Amino acid sequence: MLYLVGLGLGDADISEASKDVLKKCDVVMADGYTASISAKKMETVLSISSKEVEMLDRHAMEEGISKILDKASSSDVAIVTNGDPLIATTHKTILIEAKRRKIGFKVMHSTSIFSVAIAESGLDFYRFGPICTIARWSEHYKPVSFYETIAKNVSGNQHSLVLLDYDSVKNESMPIQEALGILSSAESHYKQGLITTDRKIGILCDLGTEKQRIEYSKFGKINKRLNYTMATLIFPSNPTDIEADYIKMYERE
Amino acid sequence: MLYLVGLGLGDADISEASKDVLKKCDVVMADGYTASISAKKMETVLSISSKEVEMLDRHAMEEGISKILDKASSSDVAIVTNGDPLIATTHKTILIEAKRRKIGFKVMHSTSIFSVAIAESGLDFYRFGPICTIARWSEHYKPVSFYETIAKNVSGNQHSLVLLDYDSVKNESMPIQEALGILSSAESHYKQGLITTDRKIGILCDLGTEKQRIEYSKFGKINKRLNYTMATLIFPSNPTDIEADYIKMYERE
Numbered sequence: 001m002l003y004l005v006g007l008g009l010g011d012a013d014i015s016e017a018s019k020d021v022l023k024k025c026d027v028v029m030a031d032g033y034t035a036s037i038s039a040k041k042m043e044t045v046l047s048i049s050s051k052e053v054e055m056l057d058r059h060a061m062e063e064g065i066s067k068i069l070d071k072a073s074s075s076d077v078a079i080v081t082n083g084d085p086l087i088a089t090t091h092k093t094i095l096i097e098a099k100r101r102k103i104g105f106k107v108m109h110s111t112s113i114f115s116v117a118i119a120e121s122g123l124d125f126y127r128f129g130p131i132c133t134i135a136r137w138s139e140h141y142k143p144v145s146f147y148e149t150i151a152k153n154v155s156g157n158q159h160s161l162v163l164l165d166y167d168s169v170k171n172e173s174m175p176i177q178e179a180l181g182i183l184s185s186a187e188s189h190y191k192q193g194l195i196t197t198d199r200k201i202g203i204l205c206d207l208g209t210e211k212q213r214i215e216y217s218k219f220g221k222i223n224k225r226l227n228y229t230m231a232t233l234i235f236p237s238n239p240t241d242i243e244a245d246y247i248k249m250y251e252r253e
Numbered sequence: 254m255l256y257l258v259g260l261g262l263g264d265a266d267i268s269e270a271s272k273d274v275l276k277k278c279d280v281v282m283a284d285g286y287t288a289s290i291s292a293k294k295m296e297t298v299l300s301i302s303s304k305e306v307e308m309l310d311r312h313a314m315e316e317g318i319s320k321i322l323d324k325a326s327s328s329d330v331a332i333v334t335n336g337d338p339l340i341a342t343t344h345k346t347i348l349i350e351a352k353r354r355k356i357g358f359k360v361m362h363s364t365s366i367f368s369v370a371i372a373e374s375g376l377d378f379y380r381f382g383p384i385c386t387i388a389r390w391s392e393h394y395k396p397v398s399f400y401e402t403i404a405k406n407v408s409g410n411q412h413s414l415v416l417l418d419y420d421s422v423k424n425e426s427m428p429i430q431e432a433l434g435i436l437s438s439a440e441s442h443y444k445q446g447l448i449t450t451d452r453k454i455g456i457l458c459d460l461g462t463e464k465q466r467i468e469y470s471k472f473g474k475i476n477k478r479l480n481y482t483m484a485t486l487i488f489p490s491n492p493t494d495i496e497a498d499y500i501k502m503y504e505r506e
Contacts, residue, residue: 008268010270011270012269013269013362015263015267015268016265016266016267016297017263017265084364084368085372086372087371089495092375096495096498096499109266109369109372109461111362111363111364111365112365112367112368112369112372114365114368114371115362115365115368116362116365118340118367119339119340119360119365120339120360122345124342125340125367126384126385126386126402128384129382130379130411131378132379208362242345242346242349245349246348246349249348
């Protein structure tokens with residue numbers, strides 16, 4: 001049996017049910033590839049499971065699937081992951097392969113950036129358009145397609161949830177200065193007037209953790225000193241009265 | 254201080270952090286209005302908090318806000334809710350009013366239908382269009398606007414997550430027969446060819462609980478014997494290869 005066990009966003013988000021799974025599993029491994037797990041969370045996993053926990057890198061999670069499934073075919077194996085599992089394609093591939101090999105599996109869910117960002121943004125869930133990600137730029141790869149998603153959402157009066165690319169080596173999402181630079185460059189590329197000094201944006205830092213901090217401000221006045229491990233941006237469309245009241249709680253002049 | 258404490262979807266989803274909050278709070282209340290809390294979860298809350306837990310109805314959660322906030326101004330008050338808090342407008346209104354009265358608040362997150370449905374559907378998160386709800390029909394109120402949302406998502410090659418209206422008295426979401434009937438009636442109204450016998454639909458029952466069951470099938474072949482407390486529908490657009498492989502695991506001929 002294979003368990004994908006979500007550790008959630010906060011350091012103490014692990015559920016009662018997941019603790020029971022970690023206690024009973026013969027083998028516990030940690031997904032160090034699709035997202036990084038904090039030292040505090042790893043300590044908790046070690047202490048609950050009372051066994052050595054192997055850290056899985058990209059190679060182990062992709063080319064090494066069959067080694068993991070060999071173990072799961074004869075014993076109870078848990079892979080702990082940050083946040084809510086099964087959002088990453090890698091996790092889906094593992095379960096598809098488990099099913100093909102007739103190995104049972106179960107996903108233990110936890111707190112998730114999708115739900116927490118929508119909740120803490122104060123905006124109505126049914127008014128969000130498709131989610132997008134601002135990816136890191138390199139010399140030869142400068143993707144700006146997120147701009148099209150946000151612009152389309154804005155034109156349809158829908159809110160946008162924008163993830164920032166994650167650097168698993170540095171264990172941090174894109175710094176605010178870098179994100180603002182890419183947004184400005186995308187504006188120069190498309191010139192549709194999406195990124196203007198007056199565009200209101202929400203910056204949701206370290207959601208669901210003790211360090212959570214939310215700021216809504218105009219693009220031209222964004223707090224450039226924001227320090228975070230993980231941040232998510234919100235582009236609100238025209239807010240309803242209650243949405244506007246909620247945003248005001250976090251507004252920065 | 255006011256805490257909104259999410260109990261999640263499964264009976265044992267409560268987090269370590271939330272247990273600590275329930276232990277230290279002077280007053281614990283339960284939101285019996287925006288969603289129903291299972292007997293098993295209530296037992297857990299009573300046993301962790303070791304105090305009487307007042308059940309709040311619509312009146313207490315809306316007209317009665319100031320009574321709740323009076324308590325929170327001088328002591329630590331927790332309101333437990335099903336799933337992840339702060340999705341319901343009622344919760345946002347309470348926090349806006351708390352802020353106005355300078356009462357501190359904190360939201361303790363948990364597993365959420367949004368994240369779990371996207372995860373368990375096997376479909377890519379960035380390919381989902383806006384979420385919608387199929388509301389119950391009465392003699393004089395027969396809303397069909399969900400059809401427009403789904404049709405627009407389909408035409409943009411986006412997936413749809415469709416919630417079913419919840420009956421807090423019966424403690425169950427709309428039975429499958431009723432949902433299929435409303436879908437067919439909406440098709441008769443719009444006649445855009447969205448609901449056909451060949452349209453593939455996912456029915457995700459009791460997600461994140463011990464009773465979780467997922468079935469993908471053509472509209473004309475949907476399993477009418479599905480029994481559930483809460484269900485969510487998925488209208489997939491054209492799947493990618495991995496999405497198609499994932500869907501196959503739950504396909505019903």
